Amino acid sequence: MESKLQKVKEMLNKDFAASLILVSEYEKEFKFRKVSLEGDLADEFKSKLSNKILSVVDDIHKGKKELVKYNPARKKGKHEIECLDVKNRRIKSVIDNIPETTGIKSFTEGEEEFINSLHFYILVFEIKGEKITIFRKCNKKLKVNNCGIISWFSKGVYNKFEESLFLFDNKFDCFLFEGKIFIRSTYYFHLIFRYYEELKSNADNILDTLDQKVPVSNMDELREACKGHLTMLAKVNNIASSDYFNDIDMENIKFAIKECNVDVDVVEENGREKLVFDSANRWEILKLLADDYLGSVMTDLKYEVNSKKAVNN
Numbered sequence: 001m002e003s004k005l006q007k008v009k010e011m012l013n014k015d016f017a018a019s020l021i022l023v024s025e026y027e028k029e030f031k032f033r034k035v036s037l038e039g040d041l042a043d044e045f046k047s048k049l050s051n052k053i054l055s056v057v058d059d060i061h062k063g064k065k066e067l068v069k070y071n072p073a074r075k076k077g078k079h080e081i082e083c084l085d086v087k088n089r090r091i092k093s094v095i096d097n098i099p100e101t102t103g104i105k106s107f108t109e110g111e112e113e114f115i116n117s118l119h120f121y122i123l124v125f126e127i128k129g130e131k132i133t134i135f136r137k138c139n140k141k142l143k144v145n146n147c148g149i150i151s152w153f154s155k156g157v158y159n160k161f162e163e164s165l166f167l168f169d170n171k172f173d174c175f176l177f178e179g180k181i182f183i184r185s186t187y188y189f190h191l192i193f194r195y196y197e198e199l200k201s202n203a204d205n206i207l208d209t210l211d212q213k214v215p216v217s218n219m220d221e222l223r224e225a226c227k228g229h230l231t232m233l234a235k236v237n238n239i240a241s242s243d244y245f246n247d248i249d250m251e252n253i254k255f256a257i258k259e260c261n262v263d264v265d266v267v268e269e270n271g272r273e274k275l276v277f278d279s280a281n282r283w284e285i286l287k288l289l290a291d292d293y294l295g296s297v298m299t300d301l302k303y304e305v306n307s308k309k310a311v312n313n
Contacts, residue, residue: 001067001083001180005057008132008177012050016127018042019101025119032099033107033114048170049123049134056081056184070183072195073235073290082183091181094193098122098133120192121168133176136169137188199233206233209240213248214289215274217267222277222285235286242290253288262288 020035037045059065060081068076070084086092101124107114123134173188174181183189190196199206207223216222226232239245250273257264263284265276277285 002060004178004180005060005067005182007130008175009054009057011127011130011132012054012125014127016046016125016130018046019124019126020045021098021101021104021122021124022107022114022118023120023122024114024117026113026117030094030097030119031114031117032104033111034101034104035107045123045168046125049172050125052170052172053132053134053175056182067182070181070186071238072186072190073231073238075231076183076186082186082189084181084183086176086179086181090195090198091193095133095176120173123172131177134172135174135176135189135192136172137185137191196230199230199237202237203227203233206237206240210236210289213240213245214253215250215272216285217269217274217276219277221279225277225279225282232282232286235290239286239289248289256288264288 018037020037022033022035024031024033056065060067064079066077066080068080068082070082076082084091086095118138120135120137123136125132125134171184173185173192174183176182181189203226207219207226210216211219226236253275254266254273256262257266263278263281265278266273267276268274275285
């Protein structure tokens with residue numbers, strides 16, 4: 001993976017072309033408009049964003065930042081840059097719908113519906129077949145004179161600013177290069193690629209899959225807790241779609257609870273053993289089922305995946 005970052009570094013030190021694309025979302029569809037970048041403006045975008053990416057790449061090479069596999073069910077550390085293959089169905093569907101810049105209509109003054117529905121913008125850096133696609137989530141400050149009065153000061157007089165004024169910063173949320181997405185801000189990455197919307201729409205299917213495999217006495221309480229907490233739902237989604245999920249059974253779960261002293265109760269109802277979800281300790285059952293406690297059937301190691309901290313016997 002670091003070889004790709006080296007190629008990114010090499011490309012950003014060349015004289016590449018830059019294109020800016022605004023992306024609006026309404027009626028559940030993305031709409032695209034390109035913005036002309038010329039002269040000093042183009043140079044400014046190229047300089048600011050390439051320097052920001054180069055800084056991240058250098059920090060990874062120096063060990064100041066760590067390149068880790070994307071995992072939506074865990075909190076990304078401040079020193080981490082997540083990486084994801086665009087073969088991921090949800091991500092690929094968005095990227096495949098981004099037109100080539102030559103086929104995108106130019107933005108024109110007066111497209112208020114488009115501006116009011118801005119979702120994110122894209123910077124495309126290209127040179128001789130190589131391309132870096134940079135994504136940044138829009139916020140309400142992008143068009144700063146959308147409401148109110150903007151003025152500028154000249155020769156002792158304040159003058160009203162009549163033209164549309166857009167405010168871009170020098171940050172990025174993620175960038176795409178050769179089929180890999182490198183994620184700086186997981187939260188905004190999720191907003192750009194509609195991760196939370198997909199989780200919400202598939203919540204019942206995700207929880208049904210868990211319910212069919214793992215008996216939970218108070219499953220309704222677990223359902224309610226997960227539907228009200230997207231990070232919990234993401235954790236369940238990871239569990240239900242994992243390679244090891246079909247290999248887990250009640251005996252393995254009980255073994256893990258005992259070996260690693262996990263605070264999850266087991267009760268018997270109508271001759272069947274079931275887990276008990278404790279709302280006051282809601283994460284424990286998900287950590288157990290996600291095999292965060294590696295003392296279960298998957299391995300003999302006894303530590304938590306996130307912290308690599310040993311579990312006391």
